[in-house]
Amino acid sequence: MIAYIVNLATLVAIFGIAAASMNLLIGYAGIFSLAHGAFFGIGAFAAAQLALNLTPDLLLAFLAAASLSIALSLCLALPALRVRGEYFIAASLGLQMFAVTVFHEAPSLTGGHGGLAGIPQATLLGIEVGTPWRFLAVAAVTLVLSLLLIQILMRGSFGRALMAMRDAESAAMAFGKNIPLLKTLAVAAGCGLVGIAGALYAFHISFVIGDSFTLEQSVLLQAMVIIGGAGTLAGPLVGTLLILLLPAALTFMPMIPPTEIGTVQQFLYGAAMTLLMIFRPGGIAGQSVGRR
Amino acid sequence: MSEALLSVRGLSKSFGGVAAVQNVDMDLIGGVVTALVGPNGAGKTTLFNLVTGNIAPDTGEVHLEGRPITSTKPHDVARLGVARSFQDLRLFGKMTVHENVMVATEPATWLWQPGGPEAKRERLARVDEALERTGLAGLARARAVDLSYAETKFLSMARVIATGARIWLLDEPSSGLDPNSRKRFVRLIRDAIAAGVTICLIEHNLDIVTELADRIAFLDQGKKLAEGEPQAILRDPTLIAIYFGERRE
Numbered sequence A: 001m002i003a004y005i006v007n008l009a010t011l012v013a014i015f016g017i018a019a020a021s022m023n024l025l026i027g028y029a030g031i032f033s034l035a036h037g038a039f040f041g042i043g044a045f046a047a048a049q050l051a052l053n054l055t056p057d058l059l060l061a062f063l064a065a066a067s068l069s070i071a072l073s074l075c076l077a078l079p080a081l082r083v084r085g086e087y088f089i090a091a092s093l094g095l096q097m098f099a100v101t102v103f104h105e106a107p108s109l110t111g112g113h114g115g116l117a118g119i120p121q122a123t124l125l126g127i128e129v130g131t132p133w134r135f136l137a138v139a140a141v142t143l144v145l146s147l148l149l150i151q152i153l154m155r156g157s158f159g160r161a162l163m164a165m166r167d168a169e170s171a172a173m174a175f176g177k178n179i180p181l182l183k184t185l186a187v188a189a190g191c192g193l194v195g196i197a198g199a200l201y202a203f204h205i206s207f208v209i210g211d212s213f214t215l216e217q218s219v220l221l222q223a224m225v226i227i228g229g230a231g232t233l234a235g236p237l238v239g240t241l242l243i244l245l246l247p248a249a250l251t252f253m254p255m256i257p258p259t260e261i262g263t264v265q266q267f268l269y270g271a272a273m274t275l276l277m278i279f280r281p282g283g284i285a286g287q288s289v290g291r292r
Numbered sequence B: 001m002s003e004a005l006l007s008v009r010g011l012s013k014s015f016g017g018v019a020a021v022q023n024v025d026m027d028l029i030g031g032v033v034t035a036l037v038g039p040n041g042a043g044k045t046t047l048f049n050l051v052t053g054n055i056a057p058d059t060g061e062v063h064l065e066g067r068p069i070t071s072t073k074p075h076d077v078a079r080l081g082v083a084r085s086f087q088d089l090r091l092f093g094k095m096t097v098h099e100n101v102m103v104a105t106e107p108a109t110w111l112w113q114p115g116g117p118e119a120k121r122e123r124l125a126r127v128d129e130a131l132e133r134t135g136l137a138g139l140a141r142a143r144a145v146d147l148s149y150a151e152t153k154f155l156s157m158a159r160v161i162a163t164g165a166r167i168w169l170l171d172e173p174s175s176g177l178d179p180n181s182r183k184r185f186v187r188l189i190r191d192a193i194a195a196g197v198t199i200c201l202i203e204h205n206l207d208i209v210t211e212l213a214d215r216i217a218f219l220d221q222g223k224k225l226a227e228g229e230p231q232a233i234l235r236d237p238t239l240i241a242i243y244f245g246e247r248r249e
């Protein structure tokens, strides 16, 4: 039971980071990427390869995962600079599907359909962080540091510039904001951070496979942000808790037969999301509708 | 023409078959308030968009203090000291009034602004002053979407004020204001003129034009038909016929 809870808490921390990075894009920059699951995977594969071939050092894994995600984020920045709205969403969807194909069809990089197994336990500055409790502590600290960094950036002129771009791009330009640079930075920051979450995920599960980083993962991350409250600090964390704890809570409900849990889950997600968007479009942690 | 702060020569722009701006010359002289007047669709907003780099002209040039700025990116034009407002305001809706104005004082796009805490204090002071002058100080923490119509118009002005720009291009800043707010608006512009700002405003209200403008440039169907002192322009029966004739449709 304790092991179960520690595992769940670790997942909450990892997905909390991923959702916070998604929020950077959706909530602050207004960039509705459907490729976030792919960048989560890119970080996971980078960390896995590093751990399998070179060193299981967590900081180096973070560095590798973030660097690769940031470098590849240019593939997402490019469409973001050229098209907006539904056109960008379609472009990011294409990128997501392309990435999953690569995950499955490039065995030398990703292990192909079999994935990469046997990822060794992580070390941090030479100390083993393999035990569940230690790993939870590391994941939690990473989450807190990520949220702190986001809070500092979003409270400052960078966050204001992103929100201005989100609310009225041409006006942001008229007040000196270099929109292409701003979008590139936002996409790099969002993808770099989700890469770090991916690295943690790889060590936590010790097995990475393309199937974990599909469109469904992207949509789940979006759902965490939107349900929790886009553009707020706490929102993504609230959304993550809700989405990860709901299935856990359901497994403890005796009246639902185990074979039906999946169906009930889907049903509850769907209903919750729809009702929330009707009654609280800003999300749980978001502002309620203004006086207008 | 060396005294012109901003000068426009032979500027043209067509959208498909519509010649929105045709071969327009215009000079903004330091300290002179120029009103752009003309019926709907005359090309006034397009002319602003061409000057600020939102749209690239088909032909023609724009110079700022003698330096060519034709087709310069909007954010670079802004950094050169040209501020503008939008006919449809384009406020940062989900941000607070204070944040809206703050953005206008922070031209750097990078992760932080240059100048450290001292520069930040100066920017905050500029925001406070802009909010004070537009009567929005009490609404600093309200979100832009929650403001009344007149408040949104003044917030649009506060952003322009806070930039500290030397040249203001204002697109119908007083449209739809009640008489009281309009008086406050006129006072605001007078203060800016006194502080040395050079203003070009698009304005349909001829009372405000007479009250504020030193010169009028009259546009119709993309062409500048006349430019000169307000009395001369506003007494020209052909121009007035065009203006009111088309407005009544």
Ligand SMILES: Nc1ncnc2c1ncn2[C@@H]1O[C@H](COP(=O)(O)OP(=O)(O)OP(=O)(O)O)[C@@H](O)[C@H]1O
Pocket (backbone or CB within 6 Å): B015, B018, B019, B020, B038, B039, B040, B041, B042, B043, B044, B045, B046, B047, B087
């Ligand atoms: N982006 C655009 N694409 C196509 N046509 C445009 C565009 N912008 C302006 N036009 C057209 O150019 C002409 C001039 O428009 P503009 O908005 O400059 O007029 P205006 O003088 O500002 O009018 P108003 O008083 O109604 O604001 C109009 O016929 C308009 O339909």
Ligand SMILES: [Mg+2]
Pocket (backbone or CB within 6 Å): B044, B045, B046, B087, B171
């Ligand atoms: Mg117009």
